[in-house]
Amino acid sequence: MKSFMKNTPAYKRLVPLSEESRDFFVGKKVLITGGSGFLGSSLAQSLVELGASVTLLDAQLPLYGGNRFNIENVLEIVEFVEGDIRDYELMRTVLSGQDVVFNLAAQVSYLDASDQPFEDLDINGRGHLTVLEAAKEVAPEATIVFSSSRMVYGKVIELPVREDHPTEPLSLYGIHKLLGEKYYAYYARAFGLKTVSIRIPNPYGPRQQMKHGKYSIVGWFVRQAMDDGALTIYGDGKQARDYLYVDDIVDAFLQVSQKGAGGQVYNVGTHERVTFTEMVDAVLAATGSGHKEFVPWPEDYERNETGDYIADTTKLEQVTGWKPQVMLREGLEETVAYYKKYKDHYWST
Amino acid sequence: MKSFMKNTPAYKRLVPLSEESRDFFVGKKVLITGGSGFLGSSLAQSLVELGASVTLLDAQLPLYGGNRFNIENVLEIVEFVEGDIRDYELMRTVLSGQDVVFNLAAQVSYLDASDQPFEDLDINGRGHLTVLEAAKEVAPEATIVFSSSRMVYGKVIELPVREDHPTEPLSLYGIHKLLGEKYYAYYARAFGLKTVSIRIPNPYGPRQQMKHGKYSIVGWFVRQAMDDGALTIYGDGKQARDYLYVDDIVDAFLQVSQKGAGGQVYNVGTHERVTFTEMVDAVLAATGSGHKEFVPWPEDYERNETGDYIADTTKLEQVTGWKPQVMLREGLEETVAYYKKYKDHYWST
DSSP: HHHHHTTOOOOOOOOOOOOHHHHHHTEEEEEEEETSSSSHHHHHHHHHTTTTTTEEEEEEOTTOOHHHHGGGGGGTTTTEEEOOOTTEEEEEHHTTSSSEEEEEEOOOOOOHHHHHHHHHHHIIIIIHHHHHHHHHHOOTTOOOEEEEEEEBBBBBOOBOOTSSOOOOOOSHHHHHHHHHHHHHHHHHEEEEEEEEEEOEEEOOTTTTOEEEEEEEHHHHHHHHHHHEEEEEETTTTEEEEEEEHHHHHHHHHHHHHHHSSSSSEEEOOOOEEEEEHHHHHHHHHEEEEOEEEEEOOOTTTTGGHHHHHHOOOOHHHHHHOOOOOOOHHHHHHHHHHHHHHTTHHHHHO | HHHHHTTOOOOSSSSSHHHHHHHTTTTTTEEETTTSSHHHHHHHHHHHHTTOOOEEEOOOOOTSSOOGGGGGGTTTTSSSEOOOOHHHHHHHHHHOOOOEEEEEEOOOOOOHHHHHHHHHIIIIIHHHHHHHHHHHHHOOOEEEEEEEEEEGBSSSSSSSBBBTTBOOSSSHHHHHHHHHHHHHHHHHHOOEEEEEEEEEEEEEEETOOOOOOOOHHHHHHHHHTTTTTTEEEEEEEEEOOEEEEEHHHHHHHHHHHHHHSEEEEOOOOOOOOOEEHHHHEEEEEHHHHOOOEEOOTTTTTTGGOOOOOOBOOOHHHHHHOOOOOOOHHHHHHHHHHHHHHOOOOOOOO
């Protein structure tokens, strides 16, 4: 633990770790797939602090979020395995003996999913089926958490969005996330695996990839602003989004793995109604540089536009006591502080 | 057409072909994948009669429903291609120039799906994605019909089941059928393809495979009864099912391809409330042989049991005018007559 503390990148935790989480995770064997990515590496920081015995698996695929720097400060403490969730034999090996699995490995861009539909199916569909098939054999008692997405809903019909809202994805990305959810629910029902899926809205925070703008609009805008560039707003920018800070997501992962793993699906979100333009203004305020630019919507945008999105998180709150704690301005300040310090590790490809 | 008529297996059409269908299909180029299977070959009979220019594609995978005898009487008239929907280059070739595509190729057993999850994903997921990707390129104006399943619903919450009933499949088979539906809806929305999905309940009739009992309980019971064997009823046999005769399904395919291909999903079904035991009694009556046997449910059956299923078909009826026309007893009589005549072509493997 000492060696961990001494080279930790500056990181002010905005959501404190609870004593219950400590009691639960101390000594537990935990596997995180996608372990050097944005959410995986952030979760790893918390689990190491909580005293868990952590294994990180990451395929380090070139364009995705895996970044060795994200986990540099815990590399002496955790076990790191470079490998792919689509490798059944490897998954049997790494899953064996695990108490909790956070299965976060993914292709995470809806644009890439559209350009590379078979690759997206292969990673986000077959990859998760592989993990579940292996877990059924070698880790049937493990709790397994899946990171899904608000993109499973498609066009929003009723706000705030509850988990039983219709699921008609507008993208292959959303379709394959829905496929993943159905797998996790099925393996719970059919084989008693302790699975759970979390539908994440627009996540942001330290450790997110900054190499390209194909996912995480907030992260990309932080970079544009820090580079004193233009932040592009399509149309009037009044569409509401649910921008959720990484610490709140990590907290949801930690809590749901303790209390919610019965094959269910849960929303997470801030309850904060933020328009796109307000988000841009908050990024500009946090960075102190950059400027905004309004442009008309492309002609066919409507087919990809979900409408306003605000999550109803009652279900998760009732089961676990989780609540969102970080509002956008605070989260952005911490995000910008992080990237100002570690920019070199994120800007280059 | 003469050569077609002279070697047609005895086949009394229980649902007449309409003049509108003739006007629509005459001279049309039509591709049927899974073309030598149960539904594909039955549809082929009708399309040939309607004057369409028909291509049949079938991979003839050993355990599935493809059977050369099913199409023997139309082989001189149609083009037959032995090939797999997972072959992208082949699909580009065969889709080119088609007006209507019935994409019925599938792995069709929920038991096989459970034993071979990756194979099921590959055929029923990636296979259909392959067809749609190819169609987007070479046949963007074609109408494309997908055969989905009532298995997408899972446990039934409200009867009769409407298309907006929750979709929580209890099997990998149902999950991958749902995946297929989402693909078809997405390619309609995103690229303007004229797609449509039909959720089929329990289908039966001539040309269904009879080699094993892993799908189509009605077909399998017809065989058991004809062989003077036992027809096993689990529990009290009171669960209601929607047994739909092949001619009604073919009629739905024909009608929906003319009027319903806008990315939608439609139920088909009989409206006839038939219990499992009543179905068994009807099979015994139609064959004049065999006997029934009641046995207790296996201990874990509940996790696979959907509860009673009756489809609400209002949506399809309003859009196309389709109505089910064949009740179980009549359909079974025709089915038994067919297999009595052509048993040799279906009993052996």
